[in-house]
Amino acid sequence: MTHRFDTAAPGGQAPRILAEAHELVGAAARVFGRDEYARTLLADCEFRLREPLRVALAGSIKAGKSTLLNALVGQAVAPTDATECTRVVTWYRDASTPTVTAHAADGARANVIVRRGSGAHGLTFDLSALSWDAYGPREVDHLEVGWPSAALAQTTIIDTPGTSSLSREVSLRTARLLTPAGADGNARGRSAISAPGADAVVYLLRRLDATDVSFLEQIGAGAGGAGPLGVIGVVSRADEIGAGRIDALHSARDVAARFAGELERTGLCQAVIPVAGLLAFAASTLRQPEFAAFEALSTVPAEDLGIALLSADRFARADIALPVAPELRAQLADRFGLFGIRMATMLIRLGVRDSSSLAAELAARSGIEELRSVLEIQFGQRAEELKAHSALSTLNRILSAYPGTEADRLLPRVRARLADVHGFTELRLLGRLRTDELPLPPPVLADLHRILGGTGVAPHLRLGLPAEADPNTLRTAASTAVRTWRARAAHPLADQSTATACRAAARSAEGVLAELPR
Structure with missing residues (x-):
């Protein structure tokens, strides 16, 4: 089952904002007709006004970004094992056929070999034998995955490397994507102009520390109004907070409330939602043999099953007497986690009788539906405004870099649109409502x-x-x-x-x- 964000404009305001942005970008293109660098940046502005909304998944290393991406798309499209491909920015777009392409900084491209993994790991992208062209090997700048998906037809999702990676260069790749002034905030001159790669951000938190707050401040639209306008926080891997117990998500909600309270003082997130990404993805791809296994496990006395579920290794041991083969038990632990197994067997004991009903119940308890609802309200229903804000913010930076030219005539109009568009005002106010007290x-x-x-x-x-x-x-x-x-x-x-x-x-x-x- 796949979902999409509803990007239909509720009224006339959003189309007008988009039309004005198109007009201003077109006027700037005529001004800079002979400047190749400015023309390239303006072409990107024009393209992003026509393409789907760009939403980036960001957070510390091992926060569960790729697993959450798979859950949102409803398919195993992103590698979740720790391979080289998780160290580069990866764009997931809708396409008629599945393709994975590596891009170098100089524009060169190479096809990537895709291998099907096992269990919860889904796909693996093999970057070890890329064939660029006659000019020799290159470093991968980013990956682009094309995949047939109703969700990706509405929203381009960008999976980013961990912000707390041991490699500073890996962490900087995410910062460069999301911060328009460069990762260090010290961009100078025309050649340093860059555009924020995302229109909105879903930031995954496992704990709220100074690194998370600092990065949220860095990407926030409050810093000059140039960053992504929408930021949603997710307490990721929520099922692990309660050590996989049946009440794990209750504990995660308490943690999310605490994170939200701490972020209220800064207004850095518009909402904070707990999500068990592994369970959400497993629920969307639940198979009949897995349902049959849960049915069999639900017949085991609760105390005996609880002892078997003290750890994933113990649950899969061959010498533990359970009515499910050890290999299938290992697969269940890999795909659903201990929390998911406990939840599934409990629901079957309470009366769930088929795999589709169990999948729906597990998805509801994973938090993914609540996240989708928030994303639709905060991002999907304001897609045109978010895209226009990204384009106009970039246009503002381009025009500011060319003082004493015809750009001076356009700049006041662009800044007036950024300041006066009421949709932007609403989004900023919603993000600050709690902060302002x-x-x-x-x-x-x-x-x-x-x-x-x-x-x-x-x-x-x-x-x-x-x-x-x-x-x-x-x-x-x-x-x-x-x-x-x-x-x-x-x-x-x-x-x-x-x-x-x-x-x-x-x-x-x-x-x-x-x-x-x-």
């Missing part, structure tokens, strides 16, 4: 979060009404919201931050009103 009652803060699009950008979601609400009801609610938020913004006791947020809410309500049919 606005002196508003909790119900009012909930209304503010909703009207800014925090639960979805459709008019009825912003207004807190049912999906079947008629246009007159929506119009009345939107008009009331405009008046209410304007009054709150004008309240004499409202501080500057509160007044700014309330004015933004009023403008969001006005946008809803403008979208409704007269």
